[in-house]
Amino acid sequence: AQTVTQSQPEMSVQEAETVTLSCTYDTSESDYYLFWYKQPPSRQMILVIRQEAYKQQNATENRFSVNFQKAAKSFSLKISDSQLGDAAMYFCAYVGQAGGGADGLTFGKGTHLIIQP
Amino acid sequence: DTGVSQDPRHKITKRGQNVTFRCDPISEHNRLYWYRQTLGQGPEFLTYFQNEAQLEKSRLLSDRFSAERPKGSFSTLEIQRTEQGDSAMYLCASSLDGRSTDTQYFGPGTRLTVL
Numbered sequence: 263a264q265t266v267t268q269s270q271p272e273m274s275v276q277e278a279e280t281v282t283l284s285c286t287y288d289t290s291e292s293d294y295y296l297f298w299y300k301q302p303p304s305r306q307m308i309l310v311i312r313q314e315a316y317k318q319q320n321a322t323e324n325r326f327s328v329n330f331q332k333a334a335k336s337f338s339l340k341i342s343d344s345q346l347g348d349a350a351m352y353f354c355a356y357v358g359q360a361g362g363g364a365d366g367l368t369f370g371k372g373t374h375l376i377i378q379p
Numbered sequence: 380d381t382g383v384s385q386d387p388r389h390k391i392t393k394r395g396q397n398v399t400f401r402c403d404p405i406s407e408h409n410r411l412y413w414y415r416q417t418l419g420q421g422p423e424f425l426t427y428f429q430n431e432a433q434l435e436k437s438r439l440l441s442d443r444f445s446a447e448r449p450k451g452s453f454s455t456l457e458i459q460r461t462e463q464g465d466s467a468m469y470l471c472a473s474s475l476d477g478r479s480t481d482t483q484y485f486g487p488g489t490r491l492t493v494l
Contacts, residue, residue, distance in 0.1 A: 266421075295480040299485075305487070306383075306486060306488065307485040309482055312482060353422070359480055366412055366414065366424025366425075366427060366435075366438075367412075367414075367483060368424070369421030370421050371420055372419075372421050
């Protein structure tokens with residue numbers, strides 16, 4: 263079974279600074295997708311960024327970028343120029359191509375990101 | 380596009396009662412997923428539908444849990460004879476196509492409290 267590990271229960275960063283959230287995963291599949299979702303307090307989960315495993319180029323979305331290391335099974339999220347609105351729980355998630363959806367998304371336990379003004 | 384909606388947003392019930400939650404996916408989204416999220420954890424996959432067909436239900440937590448998606452539109456998740464351990468946030472998500480790797484869009488969730 264696939265597993266996703268987020269080793270940082272909580273991270274704190276000063277506004278306008280850069281922070282990196284860590285995620286590692288375990289899988290025997292070669293074709294899969296990875297996601298970072300953001301869950302603000304009492305609000306719904308929204309997609310931040312996604313990465314296809316077959317793509318070597320790291321995904322970027324404005325201030326958000328990933329460092330995808332396939333061999334190391336690592337998928338970290340970098341947030342540049344942190345803003346107060348970035349404060350939230352961040353979840354790393356995995357889905358394999360082979361399962362056809364039978365496993366849904368596998369999530370890590372999340373990292374609580376605090377932005378210090 | 381109005382997004383995924385869930386109803387009710389909060390539900391308080393007594394142990395042993397049955398509860399039903401509703402999820403309305405984004406229009407024209409073929410896949411619909413249900414997850415459970417307990418405090419301090421990431422969401423846990425329960426089941427999913429491709430249109431009206433429930434293609435995976437072995438991950439439902441017990442036979443007290445059941446889900447339907449009549450006519451391939453909205454879905455309901457029912458929990459019979461609720462237990463205190465069922466207290467959690469129940470999340471619904473939908474995706475456009477029939478591929479497991481499509482982006483899933485989540486609803487706001489239904490928070491269940493079992494007294």
